[in-house]
Amino acid sequence: MSLLNLPAELTLLISDYLSPGDLNSMAQTSRNCASFFDPLLQDRVLDDPKFVLFWAARNGRKETIHKILTAMQEKQKEIDPVLKARMLMVATRHDQVDLLDYLVRTLSADLSARVPMYTIWDSSNARNNSTIYMKPTTALHAAALGHNEAVAQRLIELGADVNALDEDGASPLHYAAHNSATAPAVTRLLLEHGSKTETEDTWQGRPLHRAAGWGNLEAIELLLQYGADVAARGFSGLLPLHNAVERGVYAAVVLLVEGGSDVNARTVTGWRSLDMAENNGFAQISEYLKAKGAVTRFVADPIPEH
Numbered sequence: 001m002s003l004l005n006l007p008a009e010l011t012l013l014i015s016d017y018l019s020p021g022d023l024n025s026m027a028q029t030s031r032n033c034a035s036f037f038d039p040l041l042q043d044r045v046l047d048d049p050k051f052v053l054f055w056a057a058r059n060g061r062k063e064t065i066h067k068i069l070t071a072m073q074e075k076q077k078e079i080d081p082v083l084k085a086r087m088l089m090v091a092t093r094h095d096q097v098d099l100l101d102y103l104v105r106t107l108s109a110d111l112s113a114r115v116p117m118y119t120i121w122d123s124s125n126a127r128n129n130s131t132i133y134m135k136p137t138t139a140l141h142a143a144a145l146g147h148n149e150a151v152a153q154r155l156i157e158l159g160a161d162v163n164a165l166d167e168d169g170a171s172p173l174h175y176a177a178h179n180s181a182t183a184p185a186v187t188r189l190l191l192e193h194g195s196k197t198e199t200e201d202t203w204q205g206r207p208l209h210r211a212a213g214w215g216n217l218e219a220i221e222l223l224l225q226y227g228a229d230v231a232a233r234g235f236s237g238l239l240p241l242h243n244a245v246e247r248g249v250y251a252a253v254v255l256l257v258e259g260g261s262d263v264n265a266r267t268v269t270g271w272r273s274l275d276m277a278e279n280n281g282f283a284q285i286s287e288y289l290k291a292k293g294a295v296t297r298f299v300a301d302p303i304p305e306h
Contacts, residue, residue: 001015001171004035005029011291012126016061019029021244038297040215041250042208043096049068049079049083050083052064052068053065053067053083053087054070054079054087054090056068056087056088056163057088057090057091057094057095057099057103058090058094059096060091060093060096060098060099061093062098062099062102065087065102065103065107066102066106066300067106068252075290079107081110081113082113082115084103084107084108084109084110084113085109085110085113085114085115085139086102086115087103087107087109088103088110088111088113088139089115089116089117089139089142090108090181091103091143092139092142092143092146092151092155093117093137093141094177095146095148095150095151097148097150097151097154098227100151100154100155100158101154101158103156104158104159110139111138111139111140111155111158111159111160111161112138112160112161113138113163114136114137114138114152114167115136115137116134116136116137116165117134117135117137117141117142117145118134135166135167135168136166136167137159137166137237138161138164138166139155139172140152140155140156140159140160140161140162140164140172141164141166141170141172141175142175143155143172143186143224144172144173144176144179144187144190145174145175145176145178146179147179147185147186148186149185149186149189152153152172152186152189153189153280154188156189156193162190162193162194162195163194163195163196163199165199166205167243167296168200168201168202169200169202170198170199170201170202170205171191171195171196171199171207172190172195173187173191173195173196173197173199173207174201174205174206174210176190176219177206177207177210177211177214177216177220177223178210178211178214178216179214179216179292180211180214180215180216180217180219182216184216184219184221184222185297187218187219187222187223191222191226194251195226196226197223197226197228197229198229198232198233201250203235204232204233204235205234206218206229206232206234206240207228208224208228208229208230208232208240209232209234209238209240209243209260211223211252212239212240212241212243212244212247212249212252212256213240213243213246213247213253214245215247215249216252217251217252217255220240220252220255220256220259224255224259230256230260230261231260231261231262231265236267236269237266237267237268237269238267239256239261239262239265240256240261241253241256241257241261241262241263241265241273241275242254242265242267242271242273242276244256245273245276245280245282245285245289246276246280248280248282248283250284250288253273253285253288253289254288257288257289257292262288263292263293263294264293264294264295266297270297271297272294272295272296272297273289273294274286274289274290274294274296277289277295278296
């Protein structure tokens, strides 16, 4: 029996248990279904527009967003500000650069709002398990982590703050330095627009610490060009050099030493860069550091004889 052959009251009752996506699928099965389910779908969307609006933001469907916005205004309803910010985040992550103007200027999405990069609609994405992706951030943080220069450029043009902080005090420059997978265009863009190199996060880490720890060589070079402090102390007194040595990133170690880092600087616990290299079995780094005058803490600070 066709669903539409059921009493209308029963069909309406069944529709109450269908998601907007299911209603949309039903509406597309036939012309009769469309005429019956379209009004229900529109009412459902206006009551809970998240599903459709996230889909539209992800796919760059400005006309769909505008249609929902107009219908809600006619019913004297508004899109929640947090939902607007999440739409901006979704559009940013999916590289919908042409949609950003509409979201910010027409929909009034807040560029400074901090929301998680991923929503419940992204639960199938493996990266959801990573803390950094679930942390509330601005859209520019997401663009910096994803290294999308066009999106980052447009967000900055629209007024995004290049020195905005996430809940842990990290700036977009921290996020750009975090990702070593692609070219450093966004890192350069942020620096050109005044992003501060010495901003400390909750753990006293600066962008150079992150770039060093993640082996982001091009970001290290750029940060050094813009005056990043190689002597900056992070958590436990770690220098960026210590981060690079701990991760075994030889090329990063060379860049930082050539940039003026002290090879014999000690952490809070007294460890030197050579101690770390030898403890982790990084022979190439150890030999390089020795050639640059590095010594272990046992040579520099021998244990007193009793």
